[in-house]
Amino acid sequence: MWRFRLSLSGCRGAGGTNHLDGNTRLCTATAAEALKETFGCDGQPASYTDIDHCDTLALFGHNMAETQPVLWMRALDRLEGPEPPRLVCVDPRPTPAARCATVNLAPRAGTNVALLNALLHEIIRTDRIDRDYIDAHTVGFDELAAQIATCTPAWAARICEVPARKIEHAADVLGDAERLLSTVLQGVYQSHQATAAAVQVNNLQLIRGMLGRPGCGVLQMNGQPTAENTRECGANGDLPGFRNWQNDRHVADLAEIWNVEAQQIPHYGPPTPAMQMFRYAEQGSIRMLWISGTNPAVSLPDLARIRSILGQERLFTVVQDLFLTETAQMADIVLPAATWGEKTGTFTNADRTVHLSDKAVDPPGEARPDLDIFLDFARRMDFRDRDERPLIAWHDPQSAFEAWKRCSEGRPCDYTGLTYDRLRGGSGI
Template identity: 65%
Template sequence: MRDRITDPWGDRTPYSPGGAWPVRVDEHTIETPDHWVRSASLLHSNGDAIDIGVRDGRIVGVRGRAGDRVNHGRLDPKDVYGWRAGAHPDRLTRPLVRVDGELTPTTWDDAMRRVVGASRARTPEQTGFYTSGQLFLEEYYTLAVIAKAGIGTPHLDGNTRLCTATSAAALKASFGTDGQPGSYTDVDHCDAIALWGHNVAETQTVLWMRMLDRRHGTNPPAMLAVDPRRTPVAREADVHLPIRPGTNLALMNGLLRLVIDHGWTDEAYLAAHTVGFEELAKVVDAYPVRRVAEICDLRPADIERAGELVGTAGRLLSTVLQGFYQSHQATASAVAVNDLHLLRGMIGRPGAGVLQMNGQPTAQNTRETGADGDLPGFRNRANPAHVRDLAALWNVDEATIPHDTDPTPAMTIWELAGKGAITFLWISGTNPAVSLPDLARVRRTLARPDLFVVVQDIFRTETAEFADVVLPAATWGEKTGTFTNADRTVHLSEKAVDPPGEARPDLDIFLDYAARRDFRDRDGSPLISWTDPPSAYAAWQRCSAGRPCDYTTIGYDDLRGESGVQWGGERLYTGGVFNTGTGYCETYGHDLVTGAPRTAGEHRAQHPDGRAFLLATPYEPAPEEPSADYPLRLITGRTLSQFHTRTKTGRVRELNAAAPHVWVEVSQADATEYALADGSVALIESARGAVEAPVRIRDIRPGTVFLPFHFARQAANELTLTTWDPVSKQPMFKLAAIRLRRQP
């Protein structure tokens, strides 16, 4: 196999619409394995099936699984090389506790005694959990039961709030519950692909391979890319809209108006399967092309071309990611993509679907299990019947389960910790000292003497340096569990090797904590009766039974076959019946402008009866606009060879060499304005902080600057703001006003 750093997508295997994506097995080993163990990708959200090569108790390589529905044998560059992080000498191998201001090795018993003692001393309202999008389903579910039924705290969320919360919010708003309507196999059938703020070439590389292979075959699908940067996706696209950051909703309203005005709607589908068309048409009528062009700083002719592409395609596939999710009016913009598909009847059939993508490999599981604060199984906390059902399942009093108000989102958890209202914070599998916005504020919070911080991770991260207790965790390949990707495909990752030293699987750590706290149900039996991954998974199956994400027919043995298995089947809503019944839905909806929740009565009054909601929202200017002091707009994002804060990928030679340090991308016009050249160092300042970075002059819209967020030194999040979307509560990482200065 060729070097996957310089050739990230590999050879093309073209195919025609309706055909099977050809198999191409990628393999990278450093020694010949003596056996292979099944798993899937853990450094992006695509869900590539991977076999782990093992020799003499060590991981020595990986290969793609030819028979898997997701990747047909292909591997992402992070799949190919990222496994080496697990054997890095920096791994945490013993618990650490703070003694006289220093982190000192100790025993597990001492570390857990301190954790339990500190948590017992706090009330539920003083207790918070901040988790990841990279643990396993069994671990999330156990944590959710501990938090909701053991402690009874509403303060449980994950870093998925930073990347995938808008996906869930948009799906619930339009279709009644979470769960992706589409499937990766829609790439095989579609006539057009629209990528809304989604640089799939670098974030879900194997999915991009699939799209490229269709584009190289006969009758290729047309392609639209909406992105301020000329990314590899934008270069491939037939239409590229280099939109002004913060104006996505204006664009979507304009495209919806074009679809309506040109008669490109499916009238029969709208009448039978949706509610709200009249109000939507009224709102979008205020967005003619010329007004949209002015707001978005786009050429009217390009907007017209984009409208024709999405309005006339016989089978349209849309994917949405951070360019929409981390920007202004995020939920409303993502919902507008759903609106487009509903207007055209492009839901539930091959090639016609929506993928509101995830940013992390197990983000879907946080939402399913309730580790993002929601109730497990896509239950509705405002529905008394759903709360009773969950209380009966767990055999606890209904009042124990926090449900009277919305759960506390991550940004509010950190706000409460910063004010001293939360004084115990358990952080598992994430590095908020680099990944959260406005990092100076985060550091002040973590350093509070009244905040007891537990960090559970595989390396001594920037966040761990603030901890009172550090718990060494096992990682991918060192434990067993399941995880679910963005098109609902469930994979089983089986233990291949032992974790180093005294590191333990996250599930074992949570189970140990639960046993030491001695959580009991109302009959006096242990609240958590499971003891290992299979029994934890069986408990989850009981919880998911009868809900949209029903896992009861997907057992471990089913997942030991050649392919992962989708819950819900190939596509959701194939008959045009949605999960919007008032007694079944996950939410009664929200005002997309203010975030105010709707009541059951308001929901019922719309008579959804299994029909999807068309929801339109007027565009409003962003909360932070460029000014005389800060005349430019900063957007942050990912790069192909790195993942999150580089705790893993930064320790892999090949991946680190591909992107060892931060850089800043500016347009040629801005480079001229600020006397910058390729390789010169620029100071990037916002009202919150400053970063220095070498300059790369690239094809990016003038007035917009790009920083990758992965790098702890000169972190992009020194600059970003703490403002978030009113519905999804996802931070607006792509809106900071900044200025540039050339450094000597």
């Protein structure tokens, strides 16, 4: 968490650049965009504990058994318990989850939107919607209903190659649920019209009024264990605390917290995504890249081009990582970083549960915690606020966490109720 906040304070508050991105916008960009489009920010509106209370669990392109086996054990406890939830699985493959399903839909690849349109059509047609919830908490329902008015199961069957009767069966299960939890992962995200399909899953929850109660919600899953941190702290196309760069009030609020002038926080356009940064580096307008904890020489698309850009003499590349990765081998400077057990800090997982990880052992050799590296950089750059005081006022993980609490106060990701002492008491809050 503190890794990205420090970067944002220094780079955006003092350096005046919005060329900062997190790995979350590569592997699960769809999750973020779908949550923003539906709910206004990309924090999850559900909890893993909802699995313990739902009476219907729907997995959309989510092979939970093999991608999140610990969570799947939790689901199996319910499925093999005294009151098992009904399971709807949407996956073209016969996964372990699909084999346990009450109804399994195996659509033709790339047809998720058509399938979801038909499910929504049937639920609306059979009047299994929560009209009071829709009127109180949503906008655009009439437009949605009009858009899918002709998307019958028979229509979708011709596109998806799923029998119409199975689509109707799934709609019955979803429409009769009293506590519905839906999850989404790469079967949706890495497919045609990914964001549109993910948004339709959100819409399914909304028209049924299945949010804000135990067992009711939607989880647009993240890829990395701490991906929620990058999203909350502003390395995912936003400003820290789910602030909108297009909202002058949000920019002014952040400037007040950092004690800088609002114009120092770049908000003339959206924060630059990683692929665009590499384009700028290719063109020569970006002359330095600082790459922390990711390996673009292996993970980005169009690898020959990416490696050519990293190999440019005019580009100064700093890599901060645990290992001498392929990217690190092309760097001008390598900063050896400590891993999770060699430093103290908090982690926030996909359902917003915050954990504190205390340092267990010292880092080897010259490796240092990311926080120490960034603090050293900020000190050497002598970043200052508008009163000429040090911009980066924190000095260790706990003081950085306190600064983040102030930054998040009043926002959807408000951490002010948490302390290191409280987080040490159990298995996350």
